[in-house]
Amino acid sequence: MCTGSCHGHGQMEGECQISGGWVRGLLQPRLILLLLQKPAHGYELMERLSESADMPGADPGLLYRTLRQLESEGLLRSSWDTEGQGPARRLYEVTPEGVDFLHAWAVRVQQIRRRLGQFLEQYETHFQVEAWRR
Secondary structure (H helix, E strand, O other): EOOOOOOOOOOOOOOOOOOOOOOOOOOHHHHHHHHHHHOOOOOHHHHHEEEOOOOOOHHHHHHHHHHHHHHHOOOOOEEEEEOOOOEEEEEEOOOOOHHHHHHHHHHHHHHHHHHHHHHHHHHHHHHHHHHOOO
């Protein structure tokens, strides 16, 4: 649904915004992908997520709950990192089951992308949307 006015309702074409912003459930596979690049602590993951244009700033509570959930499901494992100054911190890394989860998620996204492509083709044909608007 639109969060504001749409065509014919007082706004210029292209200004209608869809609520939601990002794909629900993207945090889990995004964390796994980041951890495959390099094992990390929760704080570092928060910083890396906030650098990404496709993810909003992570809520620390949500991030740590998600990390614990992924660990309880066997997709991540953690160990205490006591090196360096300051208190010990959990260092997260991906398990083989986490890699399998990521592969399955990617297959599902490919299926959804194909369906979305079909939808957009039908939409553009029906409304005769010009190619330059893509």
